[in-house]
Amino acid sequence: MKIYNSPAAPNPRRVRVFLAEKGVQVPYEDVDIGKAVNRQPEFRKKNPMAGVPVLELDDGTCIAESVAICRYFEELHPEPNLFGVGAKERAQVDMWNRRMEFNLLQPIADTFRQRHEFFKGRIRQVPEYADIQRLNAEDSLKWLDGELANRKFIAGDRFTIADITAMIAVDFGRVSKIGIQPDQKNLARWHAEVSARPSAKA
Amino acid sequence: MKIYNSPAAPNPRRVRVFLAEKGVQVPYEDVDIGKAVNRQPEFRKKNPMAGVPVLELDDGTCIAESVAICRYFEELHPEPNLFGVGAKERAQVDMWNRRMEFNLLQPIADTFRQRHEFFKGRIRQVPEYADIQRLNAEDSLKWLDGELANRKFIAGDRFTIADITAMIAVDFGRVSKIGIQPDQKNLARWHAEVSARPSAKA
Numbered sequence: 001m002k003i004y005n006s007p008a009a010p011n012p013r014r015v016r017v018f019l020a021e022k023g024v025q026v027p028y029e030d031v032d033i034g035k036a037v038n039r040q041p042e043f044r045k046k047n048p049m050a051g052v053p054v055l056e057l058d059d060g061t062c063i064a065e066s067v068a069i070c071r072y073f074e075e076l077h078p079e080p081n082l083f084g085v086g087a088k089e090r091a092q093v094d095m096w097n098r099r100m101e102f103n104l105l106q107p108i109a110d111t112f113r114q115r116h117e118f119f120k121g122r123i124r125q126v127p128e129y130a131d132i133q134r135l136n137a138e139d140s141l142k143w144l145d146g147e148l149a150n151r152k153f154i155a156g157d158r159f160t161i162a163d164i165t166a167m168i169a170v171d172f173g174r175v176s177k178i179g180i181q182p183d184q185k186n187l188a189r190w191h192a193e194v195s196a197r198p199s200a201k202a
Numbered sequence: 203m204k205i206y207n208s209p210a211a212p213n214p215r216r217v218r219v220f221l222a223e224k225g226v227q228v229p230y231e232d233v234d235i236g237k238a239v240n241r242q243p244e245f246r247k248k249n250p251m252a253g254v255p256v257l258e259l260d261d262g263t264c265i266a267e268s269v270a271i272c273r274y275f276e277e278l279h280p281e282p283n284l285f286g287v288g289a290k291e292r293a294q295v296d297m298w299n300r301r302m303e304f305n306l307l308q309p310i311a312d313t314f315r316q317r318h319e320f321f322k323g324r325i326r327q328v329p330e331y332a333d334i335q336r337l338n339a340e341d342s343l344k345w346l347d348g349e350l351a352n353r354k355f356i357a358g359d360r361f362t363i364a365d366i367t368a369m370i371a372v373d374f375g376r377v378s379k380i381g382i383q384p385d386q387k388n389l390a391r392w393h394a395e396v397s398a399r400p401s402a403k404a
Contacts, residue, residue: 048345048349049301049304049305055293057290061290061294063290063293063294063297064297064301065296065297065300065301067296067300068293068294068296068297068300069293071292071293071296072289072290072292072293075288075289075292076289086277087274087277087278088259088263088265088274090273090274090277091257091265091270091271091273091274092263092265092270094267094269094270094273095265095266095267095270098267098269098270099251099266099267102251103251124334124337124338126328126330126331126334128328128330128331129328129330129331129334132326132328135326136326143250147250
C-alpha cells in the first residue's frame with residue numbers, strides 16, 4: 001500500500017500524525033498540488049474529488065477522505081486507541097472530531113481557499129465568504145477555549161483523533177493569521193501539549 | 203433515551219431514516235427551530251453547536267452530529283449493516299458518506315442557509331456563496347450520475363448510510379430548486395429506488 005501525500009497541505013498531515021501516533025509506517029508518494037497534478041484525469045481515477053491524501057491498497061482500491069483512511073488503520077492497528085472504546089465513547093469521539101472539522105478546520109480552510117491566489121482558477125471563490133469564515137473560526141476558538149477549561153483534551157481526558165483534527169486546524173490558521181488569542185489560556189495549554197508530542201512533527 | 207428532533211430539517215431525517223432501516227424505535231422530542239429554541243442557552247447545554255438532532259442517553263450524555271448518532275446505533279444494533287463490514291468496506295462506506303456530506307449535502311444546505319430568510323440573523327450570511335454552492339451542487343449531481351452508471355448504490359452494490367445522506371441531500375435540494383436533471387437517468391433510477399423504501403417516509 002501507499003499514501004498519496006502533499007507535505008504542506010493540512011489534510012495529509014492529519015493522516016501522517018495519526019500514523020505516527022500508531023507507530024505505523026506507510027510509504028508516501030508526494031503529489032505536486034502546486035502544479036495541480038491532483039486535478040488531472042489520471043489522479044481523479046484514484047479520487048474524483050481530486051484531494052489528497054489517498055490511500056491505495058495493494059489490490060488497487062483507493063480510499064480517500066482523511067478520516068476514512070484513519071479509521072481503516074484504527075481497525076488494522078487498534079492500539080493506541082484513537083477513535084474511542086465502546087459504542088458511547090466512539091460516538092463521543094466522532095462527535096468531537098466532526099465538531100472540529102465543521103466548526104474549526106472548515107472555516108479556517110475556507111478563509112484560505114475562498115480568497116487565496118493559490119485557489120484562483122481551481123475552485124469558485126467568494127472572497128467575502130473567506131472573511132465571514134474567519135469570524136466563524138475566531139468564534140470557534142473562543143468557544144473551544146471555554147470547553148477546554150473542564151478537560152485535558154478535545155473529546156475527554158485522553159488524546160484522540162479529535163485532537164489531531166483540531167491541532168492541524170489551529171496550525172493551518174497561521175497562513176491566514178487566525179490563531180489562539182492571549183486570553184485563551186486553556187486552548188494555549190492544550191495546543192502546547194499536543195504540539196509537544198513526537199507525532200506533531202509528522 | 204430520546205432524540206431531539208425537528209420534522210422539517212434535513213439532518214434529523216438522516217437519523218430517522220437510519221433508525222427506520224434498523225427497525226429501532228426511539229422517542230422523539232420536537233424542538234421548535236422556527237422559534238430558535240435550539241439556539242437558547244438551555245438547548246446549548248445539550249449541543250453547543252445548537253443543531254438537531256441530539257441523542258440524549260439515560261445517563262444524561264448528549265451525542266450530537268447525525269453520523270455519530272447513527273454510528274452509535276450501528277454498534278447497538280449491527281443488523282441490517284449500514285456502515286460496512288470489515289476494515290476495507292467500512293472505510294469505503296465512510297469515504298462515500300463523507301463525499302455525500304461535503305460535496306452534495308453541504309453545497310445544497312449552503313444554497314439555502316446562505317441566502318434564505320430563515321437564517322437571517324441566525325448565521326452570518328453571504329448570499330453570493332449560496333449561488334456558488336448551487337453551481338457546486340449541480341456539478342456534484344452530474345458527477346454522481348456518472349458514478350451510478352456502474353453500480354446500484356452510492357457506496358457499492360448495497361444500501362448504506364451513504365445512500366441515506368445522498369437521498370436527504372437530493373430531497374432537501376427541492377426548497378432551492380436544485381434537482382436531478384432529465385438526462386441524469388442513473389441518478390433518477392437510484393433516487394426512485396431509495397425513495398421507495400419504507401424508511402424514506404421516516
